[in-house]
Amino acid sequence: MRGSLSLARENEWLRVQLRARDSELTACRAHAVGAIESERRRIERALHDGTQGRLVSVAMSLGVMDTMLPSDPTAAKRLARQAGRVLAAALAEVRELSQAIYPVVLTERGLAAALAELADQAPLPASLDVLVDERLSTDVEAAAYFVVSESVTNAVKHSRATAVRITAVREAQLLRVEVADDGIGGADSGRGSGLRGLVDRVEVLGGRLILSSPRFHGTIIQAHIPCPGAVGAGQSSTG
Numbered sequence: 001m002r003g004s005l006s007l008a009r010e011n012e013w014l015r016v017q018l019r020a021r022d023s024e025l026t027a028c029r030a031h032a033v034g035a036i037e038s039e040r041r042r043i044e045r046a047l048h049d050g051t052q053g054r055l056v057s058v059a060m061s062l063g064v065m066d067t068m069l070p071s072d073p074t075a076a077k078r079l080a081r082q083a084g085r086v087l088a089a090a091l092a093e094v095r096e097l098s099q100a101i102y103p104v105v106l107t108e109r110g111l112a113a114a115l116a117e118l119a120d121q122a123p124l125p126a127s128l129d130v131l132v133d134e135r136l137s138t139d140v141e142a143a144a145y146f147v148v149s150e151s152v153t154n155a156v157k158h159s160r161a162t163a164v165r166i167t168a169v170r171e172a173q174l175l176r177v178e179v180a181d182d183g184i185g186g187a188d189s190g191r192g193s194g195l196r197g198l199v200d201r202v203e204v205l206g207g208r209l210i211l212s213s214p215r216f217h218g219t220i221i222q223a224h225i226p227c228p229g230a231v232g233a234g235q236s237s238t239g
Helices: 001-069 073-101 104-107 110-120 138-157 195-203
Strands: 126-132 164-173 174-181 208-212 219-226 235-236
Touching: 001 073, 001 195, 073 174, 073 208, 104 110, 110 126, 110 138, 110 164, 138 174, 138 195, 138 219, 219 235
Parallel strands: 126 164
Antiparallel strands: 126 235, 164 174, 174 219, 208 219
8 A cells, every 4th residue: 555655656746747847848849939930030130121122222223234334334334343242242141141040061061060160250269179970960960050159159249258169079979069268257048039049949959058157257158969869971170
């Protein structure tokens, strides 16, 4: 009888834990959906306010050039150069948006190459140490990349850092990603949507994001992401 009561209590405790875990996953998915919708609106605004306007301007310039060319070729050439500059700016905006959605290098060459490119293009010195033996799943590589990308952005915009250190290491069935900066610290994952989005992105894969940001002592952001399977050849990068 006593054993049956003990088993019943244990089963009830397990049910409570499962319900709590289900609630956490539901909340995590809701956050992720909200983050995706916010990003969709951001891209829509960027295309409407920036790129679309530039392309309309180029189309109008081409129409004017067509009428000007016979009578004033010098002015038409000047307008063509101006249209070329506007078109170049539009292309740069499209490239920036596509990188934010999913960088091409990540698809074609994997995490190590994508992080190397990110470190090389960072607006502050960025050291890099990547030890990843194989291609990982698309979701895992994307989560790791955006953890690093957002962390570097925060180091520049908010932490006033002068340098960052990027590490990505696969250890058995776990990918460990870390970005450390020498900035002013004080980061809070509960405040900004960027860090909150990283928490959601990592947790939906069964991982966890760890933030250490004491004031005036820099910020360290770690992501531990399960990666049970590999999908391709090995890669590594150090810089």
